Amino acid sequence: MTPITEPVQHAAERVTDAWSALPSWLPVPGLGALPVNSFLLKGTEPMLVDTGLGALAGPLVDSLRAEIDPEDLRWIWLSHTDADHIGNLDRILQIAPNATVVTNFLGAGKMGMLGVGDPARLRLLAPGEVFEVGGRRMHQVRPPYYDAPETMGFFDETDRVFFAADAFGALLPGSVDRIDEIPAGELADGLVAWSSVDAPWLAQMDRGALGRILRALDALGPAHVLSGHLPVAQRLDTLTGIVGRAYGRGTTEAVTPETAAQVEAILA
Ligand SMILES: [Fe+2]
Numbered sequence: 326m327t328p329i330t331e332p333v334q335h336a337a338e339r340v341t342d343a344w345s346a347l348p349s350w351l352p353v354p355g356l357g358a359l360p361v362n363s364f365l366l367k368g369t370e371p372m373l374v375d376t377g378l379g380a381l382a383g384p385l386v387d388s389l390r391a392e393i394d395p396e397d398l399r400w401i402w403l404s405h406t407d408a409d410h411i412g413n414l415d416r417i418l419q420i421a422p423n424a425t426v427v428t429n430f431l432g433a434g435k436m437g438m439l440g441v442g443d444p445a446r447l448r449l450l451a452p453g454e455v456f457e458v459g460g461r462r463m464h465q466v467r468p469p470y471y472d473a474p475e476t477m478g479f480f481d482e483t484d485r486v487f488f489a490a491d492a493f494g495a496l497l498p499g500s501v502d503r504i505d506e507i508p509a510g511e512l513a514d515g516l517v518a519w520s521s522v523d524a525p526w527l528a529q530m531d532r533g534a535l536g537r538i539l540r541a542l543d544a545l546g547p548a549h550v551l552s553g554h555l556p557v558a559q560r561l562d563t564l565t566g567i568v569g570r571a572y573g574r575g576t577t578e579a580v581t582p583e584t585a586a587q588v589e590a591i592l593a
Pocket of ligand 1: 554
């Protein structure tokens, strides 16, 4: 793994004939490096999934142009409206005049408050609606953990691709090109560290409920797992196993039941 001191865009990576990853890495001082990924679906209706870091606008656009003509881009699926996912939204809307943003009611409202995007270029998905794009059926999937309530993951029936948004992200010691370059222990530590930062309520979640969600996802049996914050993975069960073991114990070294500790401190 390569330690990084500034944001860096890596070369696009083929996932399937239709799907590519556009990976970048963000240094997190004191904690390591966080992958920040966009993804691209090619075909008759090309779709970009998330728009990366504003600090990497030029390199991300170059990566996109190397894959397709931005004028052909038809859709931009936003997982949620955090800065690391909409960092180049306005820039890409400018160079992709035929693209429409796919989000939901809450996502649209938050974009309005942030003053990003274009209200005339929105396709709002209803809860549970199956989105058909280029002959594919994209099923909305709520990830097991997330940090913004508008978060929309999906499952692409055709290529059995599961997009998990922020879930299954990992804080790592440095950047890599492929997930198999990450030692197993570093992957497990990174998954727990990231989830405890991004979704600290996991430590307070009912263990049975979390286990049921993780087992339900395993039953999807995706061939490819796309997380906004992890190199492309093939084995979802490895990731759910690590998360399930970490939080199944109720607490981990990285996570404390914060509310209980706060109340104890107040009453002490
Ligand atoms: Fe994120």
